[in-house]
Amino acid sequence: MLELSNLEVVYNDVILVLRGLSIEVPDEKIVALLGANGAGKTTTLRAISGLLDVHEGAITKGTVTYNGERVDTQKPSEIVQTGITQVMEGRRVFAELTIDENLRTGAFTNKDKKSVQDAYDKTMELFPVLKERRSHTAGYLSGGEQQMLAIGRAMMANPDLLILDEPSLGLAPLLVEQIRDIIVDINKSGVSVLLIEQNAAMALSISDYGYIMENGKIVLDGEAEKLRNDEDVQEFYLGLHTDESGERKSFRDVKHYKRRKRWLS
């Protein structure tokens, strides 16, 4: 289980981005972390994977523990070895390397040849598209294929916990569905998933539990089912607000000042 407790992150010694954030990702579950731009979702991810350093950020308070072991003091490579891998926002595939080589970078921490081969076979089973084009340069793949490659690369490290940062970013609705199914498949194979998303509808449709983040704090959390039915979440994140007659409201009639968010949790 991954546990973040009272996490406070500061960039450049002055910019307070996370203000006492607490999250739990239980084993073999999918947990969604939702929030608008600038809420601190990606910072949360960096705090987990140890990449704050590169961005001049630091954890000033709180801890990150994984299965009882503190990981916030470890190097990124050590964190990957404990079983946490991430798929970064914007895919970030190594465009100049071939697909095979990209996948091999994912298995860098794994020195055992046989288990690398197993992971490779599993990845190819998950993403048949990649198999056809394994010796192609990754930079020429389409956006959806690159996202699959990024997820496949992360799976090569045999993670117990996979963190996905905006996997649906910039993808067509059909591809978003495909990615969603892949996440469900990965989860079924026993990997817990922390899903960071702006696409709340997609995230809540597959997750077990959800957190909603605003200004570096969790403002609402609960079972995904409960969040889906929450009136505020529906209006502000799912865009499903209906008027009294039960019909979808026209944008012309939306009065933004009429209702304000009031998180009561």
Added chain:
Amino acid sequence: MLANTPLGKLSPASLFVVGLAAAFVIFVIVQAITSPATLLQTVAASLGLGAVYSIIALGFVLIFKATQTINFAQGSLAVAGALFLSFAVSDGHIPFTTIANPLLNIGGPSWIPWVLSVFMALFFAAILGAIVERIAIRPMVGQPLFSVAVITLGLEFILRTLNNDTSETEFRSLEVPWGSEGFKIGDALINWSFVVSIALAIVSFIAVFLFYRSRLGIAMRAVAFDQEAAMAQGIDVGKVFAIAWIAGSMLATLGGIMGTQPPVKQTGAIDPQTATIAFRALPAVVLGGLDSASGALLGGLIVGFAEIFAGQYLSSYASTIGAGYPLIIPYVVMLIGLVVRPHGIFGTPEIRRV
């Protein structure tokens, strides 16, 4: 007239290069008929010089591959390694100490202690590379590349001063087992150091080529492309940097040792000018493509050929074009090459989806 031939599809600049190459081939054929011995000797020297350039260029490429910066300190690293060998072999002790070089008493043919001393110099170079990387480069992980490049420039001056201190700015002879001897093919005299340089270049190239396909080599290329994403895969960027610097500094040492021998220098000695060998090899790197090992090999050979051929066959015009003209030939070749291929011959252009 040319429009319908394959040549018609080329840009004027490429056409110019094709013309140059054709002129060179015709020139070589004419020389082969009129004075084959001179030609053979010139070709051998060109290969020798090209090989030395290639070795140094490979060091540049390795460090560039990992850190995306040109290591301007390559020349001083080369001299540091060569100096170490010079002290170990000629004076029989380790620099700054009175510890005698234990390898000299091994016995056997005289080249065995020398070869072992070369390995010791390479080991020293590896340590030096690792120290320099740890102190000056590692803190700059994730920082702007320009700053890193300027740091290497500073390192060049620091190391150069240390080198000059060590050698007391005197000529230091670097003994090699084959001396200044050579062998004859017909009337052409071919120096043994040409052969050794070529052999070392081939071995270095194969080693680098295999390394690129290994787990660590792929990691290095990943780091070069996107440091943060590489870190997210669990690749230890610091370790990759260290390995690149260790390997780069070892290649520099090999280049530095061969850079004191013909055809680079006739004296067989290390002097304050030896460090400039890296800047003479720089056009080879740029021409071949900064991130390509094959480019380093080919670029080194092209520049080597151009320099030696110009030195051999243009010498009667030296009063017009200036006595030191062979030294600027590499840069002229590089300029012409870059006009045709801005990324170098085998350099990777930025990958872009269309």
